[in-house]
Amino acid sequence: MIEKSLKGDHIYWAWVAFLLVMIGIGFIAYMRQWDLGLGITGMGRDISWGLYIANFTFLVGVAASGVMVVLPYYLHNFKVFARITIFGEFLAVAAVTMAMLFIFVDLGQPARVFNIILYPSPHSVLFWDMIVLSLYLILNIIIGWRTLEAEHQEEAPPIWLKPLVFISIPLAFSIHTVTAFIFSGLGARPFWLTALLAPRFLASAFASGPAILIIMCIIMRRFAKFDIGQEATQKIALIITYALSIHIFFFLVEIFTVFYGGIPEHVHHFEYLLGRGGQSILTISAWISLVLIWIAFLLMINPQTRKTEGTLIYALLAVIIAVWIEKGLSFIVPGFIPSPLGEIARYSPTLAEIFITIGVWSVGILFLTVLYKVTVSIKKGMVS
Amino acid sequence: MMNRRDFLKLACFSVVGTPARSVFDRLTGKDIAGPTKEGQPKWAMVVDLKMCASKPGCRDCVDACHSIHNVPAFNNPKDEVKWVWTDSYKNIFPEQSHRFVSVEVQTRPVLILCNHCENPPCVKVCPTRATFRREDGIVMMDYHRCIGCRYCMAACPYGARSFNWKDPRPFIKKIKEDFPTRTKGVVEKCSFCEERLAKGLKPACVEACTTKALTFGDLNEPNSQVRNLLASKPNIRRKAYLGTEPKVFYLE
Amino acid sequence: MHDTAKVIAGIAVFLIVVLSPVWYNTVTGQASYVPQLKLPTDEKYCVETAPYMRTNHIELLELWKKIVVRTGKRIYKATDGKTYTMSLAGTCMKCHSNKADFCDRCHNYTNVQPNCWECHVVPKGVKTEATEHAR
Numbered sequence: 122m123i124e125k126s127l128k129g130d131h132i133y134w135a136w137v138a139f140l141l142v143m144i145g146i147g148f149i150a151y152m153r154q155w156d157l158g159l160g161i162t163g164m165g166r167d168i169s170w171g172l173y174i175a176n177f178t179f180l181v182g183v184a185a186s187g188v189m190v191v192l193p194y195y196l197h198n199f200k201v202f203a204r205i206t207i208f209g210e211f212l213a214v215a216a217v218t219m220a221m222l223f224i225f226v227d228l229g230q231p232a233r234v235f236n237i238i239l240y241p242s243p244h245s246v247l248f249w250d251m252i253v254l255s256l257y258l259i260l261n262i263i264i265g266w267r268t269l270e271a272e273h274q275e276e277a278p279p280i281w282l283k284p285l286v287f288i289s290i291p292l293a294f295s296i297h298t299v300t301a302f303i304f305s306g307l308g309a310r311p312f313w314l315t316a317l318l319a320p321r322f323l324a325s326a327f328a329s330g331p332a333i334l335i336i337m338c339i340i341m342r343r344f345a346k347f348d349i350g351q352e353a354t355q356k357i358a359l360i361i362t363y364a365l366s367i368h369i370f371f372f373l374v375e376i377f378t379v380f381y382g383g384i385p386e387h388v389h390h391f392e393y394l395l396g397r398g399g400q401s402i403l404t405i406s407a408w409i410s411l412v413l414i415w416i417a418f419l420l421m422i423n424p425q426t427r428k429t430e431g432t433l434i435y436a437l438l439a440v441i442i443a444v445w446i447e448k449g450l451s452f453i454v455p456g457f458i459p460s461p462l463g464e465i466a467r468y469s470p471t472l473a474e475i476f477i478t479i480g481v482w483s484v485g486i487l488f489l490t491v492l493y494k495v496t497v498s499i500k501k502g503m504v505s
Numbered sequence: 506m507m508n509r510r511d512f513l514k515l516a517c518f519s520v521v522g523t524p525a526r527s528v529f530d531r532l533t534g535k536d537i538a539g540p541t542k543e544g545q546p547k548w549a550m551v552v553d554l555k556m557c558a559s560k561p562g563c564r565d566c567v568d569a570c571h572s573i574h575n576v577p578a579f580n581n582p583k584d585e586v587k588w589v590w591t592d593s594y595k596n597i598f599p600e601q602s603h604r605f606v607s608v609e610v611q612t613r614p615v616l617i618l619c620n621h622c623e624n625p626p627c628v629k630v631c632p633t634r635a636t637f638r639r640e641d642g643i644v645m646m647d648y649h650r651c652i653g654c655r656y657c658m659a660a661c662p663y664g665a666r667s668f669n670w671k672d673p674r675p676f677i678k679k680i681k682e683d684f685p686t687r688t689k690g691v692v693e694k695c696s697f698c699e700e701r702l703a704k705g706l707k708p709a710c711v712e713a714c715t716t717k718a719l720t721f722g723d724l725n726e727p728n729s730q731v732r733n734l735l736a737s738k739p740n741i742r743r744k745a746y747l748g749t750e751p752k753v754f755y756l757e
Numbered sequence: 758m759h760d761t762a763k764v765i766a767g768i769a770v771f772l773i774v775v776l777s778p779v780w781y782n783t784v785t786g787q788a789s790y791v792p793q794l795k796l797p798t799d800e801k802y803c804v805e806t807a808p809y810m811r812t813n814h815i816e817l818l819e820l821w822k823k824i825v826v827r828t829g830k831r832i833y834k835a836t837d838g839k840t841y842t843m844s845l846a847g848t849c850m851k852c853h854s855n856k857a858d859f860c861d862r863c864h865n866y867t868n869v870q871p872n873c874w875e876c877h878v879v880p881k882g883v884k885t886e887a888t889e890h891a892r
Contacts, residue, residue, distance in 0.1 A: 157671065157672075157689075158669065158670055158671050158672065158689035158690055159653070159668070159670050159689075159690065160584055160670035160671035160689070164670070165582065165583030165584065165585075165670065166582065166583060166584070166585050166586075166587075166664075166667055166668065166670075167582070167664075169655045169658045169659065169668060170655060170659060224654075227654065227655075228652050228653050228654055228690070229651075229652070229653020229654075229655070229668065229669070229689065229690025229691060229692075230651060230652045230653040230690040230691060231652075233633075233650070233651075233652045233653075234652060236633040236635070236650055236652050237632050237633055237652065239633075240633045240634050240635075240650065242631060242632050242633060242634050244629050244630075245629070245630050245631055245632040245656070246630065247630065247632040247654065247656055248632045251632070303656075304659075306630075307626065307630070307659060307660050308626060308662060308747045308748070308749075309626060309659070309660055309661055309662035309663075309747070310659060385599070456659070457659075460664055461661070461662050461663055461664040462592055462596050462597070462617075462663075462664045463595070463596040463599065464582075464596075464664075466582065466583075575878075637827070639827075639828075639829060641829070643829075645826060645827075647822075647826050647827070648876065649822055649826075680878055681878070682846070682878045682880055682881060683846070683847065683878075684878075685846075685876040685877045685878060686875075686876050686878065687876055688872070688875045688876050699829060703829060703831055
């Protein structure tokens with residue numbers, strides 16, 4: 122089956138070549154980081170996690186969101202999603218791969234990464250995150266690939282696949298919950314110390330992940346002449362609208378508790394994020410995110426703009442960018458500002474850090490391109 | 506006599522309850538703070554802020570510590586590595602700080618270092634047990650095992666941990682031969698001078714202090730100097746409300 | 758299969774090329790080369806027997822690290838009952854003061870790059886490759 126990824130037009134090959142170049146640049150930057158240490162990034166003593174962990178958090182959400190098409194199809198026998206389920210699963214595969222790569226590039230001693238397995242530590246949430254992420258990755262590879270193989274051979278998928286799908290559904294929720302627990306279990310960081318974090322993460326993930334999925338489908342229709350159908354797109358758009366509304370609600374609930382509760386330790390982080398200590402990339406992007414999320418909300422909640430593809434695309438892009446900022450830099454960095462010693466440090470990613478980040482994204486997008494290419498070839502082959 | 510009902514209850518409890526309890530303790534990191542063994546010391550430090558302030562601009566303890574432990578001097582806040590240092594009263598005790606506190610108290614430098622918490626959040630989050638709490642209460646680093654994920658730095662409420670963002674060697678003024686340096690990519694911090702305690706010596710900062718502001722000793726020893734100070738004078742700890750049980754105490 | 762002969766020939770060529778360093782050493786008689794190590798002169802016996810130390814010195818060092826860091830104990834009781842302070846720079850290098858002709862020579866020969874000295878400090882008076890180059 123994989124050989125189907127080797128047949129494509131010049132646009133396809135140009136795209137693959139572009140991704141390979143990006144991966145190459147990222148790799149060169151990473152070699153520098155390997156030699157010189159994480160000092161080549163913008164991180165420092167006070168802000169000790171940055172762009173890498175920000176992308177990790179966002180991508181775990183994208184991975185988890187695959188369940189939004191898997192669940193209706195397998196649990197509710199919702200046939201409209203039949204053509205798209207595999208795309209959701211493969212999106213999860215690419216996203217988990219990227220998430221794990223982002224953890225890897227964030228390590229100061231990457232050669233020792235297997236110490237996590239050699240010295241298992243059940244009291245560390247990071248240990249559990251590694252377990253659920255690897256399980257979820259393996260399950261999605263098996264489920265996606267085997268289903269596709271069955272389609273290719275024009276037979277029913279094997280029976281043993283069903284239980285795996287049923288395990289993968291709660292696992293999708295757990296990967297994002299455990300990722301939220303990495304942060305929400307820290308008494309030292311009041312910005313993250315909220316029981317609402319896991320639900321908030323899930324809500325924003327179920328808005329942004331499916332948004333990426335629809336965008337992918339639109340791209341596939343344009344370039345690969347493969348259509349998942351208007352009904353499927355609209356159903357997913359509806360799911361996004363609900364998730365987005367819940368996400369905004371959760372955010373406002375958090376804001377209320379922090380500001381009305383008025384505990385200085387909690388308030389300071391939010392005040393800084395919204396621009397108290399002066400403007401910076403951080404505060405500006407936070408405001409962009411806030412504006413975008415409301416634009417997206419208005420476009421999505423209005424049936425007319427949601428059902429018109431021209432406006433839907435803008436709404437979806439707004440959701441993706443807003444959540445990427447909100448869950449990424451706007452979430453990780455303010456957790457460190459002010460520092461436990463009241464220090465207001467500044468963070469902006471360096472060029473090397475950005476190249477490595479782009480490199481990791483390119484690896485994931487390359488995976489996604491190849492997997493989608495194979496899937497589309499097989500699905501189109503069935504039609505003819 | 507135990508009737509059948511009680512027996513069943515007890516049986517259920519011992520079968521389900523005990524393991525459930527210990528599993529819960531393991532998952533929440535409660536097992537980190539185990540009971541003290543007989544005759545085992547529990548090290549602690551008392552900092553007298555008034556005496557410390559009696560010699561303005563003094564850096565004796567900081568210099569002593571940083572030179573014997575090969576702590577690099579980067580001279581920029583981003584890469585900085587610190588084991589013991591001073592900060593303002595307002596930053597260290599924000600919850601005690603208000604505008605009517607006397608100027609004298611407000612302007613005192615406050616000496617800070619790893620608190621060697623009885624219930625250390627850094628140990629709880631470490632995914633490799635590279636940082637751990639010894640039976641004598643010292644929170645240690647295993648520099649050979651640390652993978653540099655910096656989760657401990659996010660979890661420490663005291664900012665006591667530093668990361669080696671770069672190779673530290675070029676930034677060490679004079680390398681002391683009998684103590685290892687660290688390498689890039691690992692987290693480091695104060696170790697209560699465990700290498701000196703093993704030889705029966707006091708921590709370097711305590712020894713270097715000429716104002717007698719620092720007292721070091723064993724909390725399990727009822728007549729130790731630290732116990733006497735804590736029993737006779739009012740004292741505070743940093744962010745004690747977090748339940749970390751810091752073992753560095755401050756006299757105001 | 759019609760190309761059996763070609764396949765076998767291909768495999769043979771592959772093996773010859775890949776294993777060329779082995780052939781070269783066998784033919785030129787260099788396979789018997791053993792690095793000559795300068796042993797300490799003032800001490801005849803290491804912590805454990807020489808064959809044990811030859812194969813297991815890194816395991817012993819790792820054990821020492823584990824005991825010192827995890828338990829705080831610093832005295833190692835060897836099989837023969839003698840006691841040693843568990844310290845790489847302090848104990849090992851006291852006898853093996855010629856790092857260049859002992860540690861490095863063998864490590865270079867076997868192409869292993871232990872990273873001990875990225876952190877541990879080579880005591881003064883120990884001969885290293887760097888001091889050798891300096892001369």
